[in-house]
Amino acid sequence: MLFPEQGLGDNIQFARFALTLRDRGAQVLMLCRPPLRSLLQQSLDGVEVLAAEGQVEMGEPDYWALFGSLPRWLGCTLETIPNAPYLRAPAGARLRDDAPRIGLATKGNSMHQNDARRSLRVSDVERLKAILDPTVSLHPEDSGAKDFADTAAIVDGLDLVVSVDTSVAHLSEAMGKPAIVLIPGFATDWRWMHGREDSPWYPSLRLLRSGVDGDWSDAFAQLETLLAS
Secondary structure, eight states, X not given: OEEOOSOHHHHHHHTHHHHHHHHTTOOEEEEEOGGGHHHHHHHSTTEEEEESSSOOOOOOOSOOEEGGXXXXXXXXXXXXXXXXXXXXXXXXXXXXXXXXXXXXXXXXXXXXXXXXXXXXXXXXXXXXXXXHOSOEEOSHHHHOOSSHHHHHHHHHTOSEEEEESSHHHHHHHHTTOOEEEEEOSSSOOGGGOSSOSSOSSOTXXXXXXXXXXXOOHHHHHHHHHHHHO
């Protein structure tokens, strides 16, 4: 029995270990944040997925764990992280042939304790859009996505995702989509470590870091170079 914790991105990141448990012979029941249920249910073959809301009948599990504890209990190291793509888009609508092929996410949950550093200011958003133009917004209020399965269907038709450190970045990488993730250079989240442009969690990801003062100029310059190469 697996219980969710922390944010939506964390749930996506650690959902991979449900498959590790399945492959070791466990019968896995996973609770997840409601917006993720449809996506995880149709992606994680052999894993029972329920939304963590209301009253849930779960029986008497032999073992239980929180998502974030699984690497420890499974003896995972940086070298043994299962990092093959494990989420897939549902069958359905795709982008039009003439639609932009770069997806963009510039903000995360405003209640996050480090959101002032990870989400972009309006002026930085405009600079970024000018570099990437044209783009497809991956924010639900713009895309009309009702849940992460809908967003996955959009991401599936893209060539590249550019995102700040939020759940969209995790979704894109869990699908194996090439992504450039903008992360703060100060108080960086633990999972991105220090002094790296790559990540053992997501092999198709490239990390660009802001200055410690929150200035994104160097990161945007690197982005322009990458897009031109």
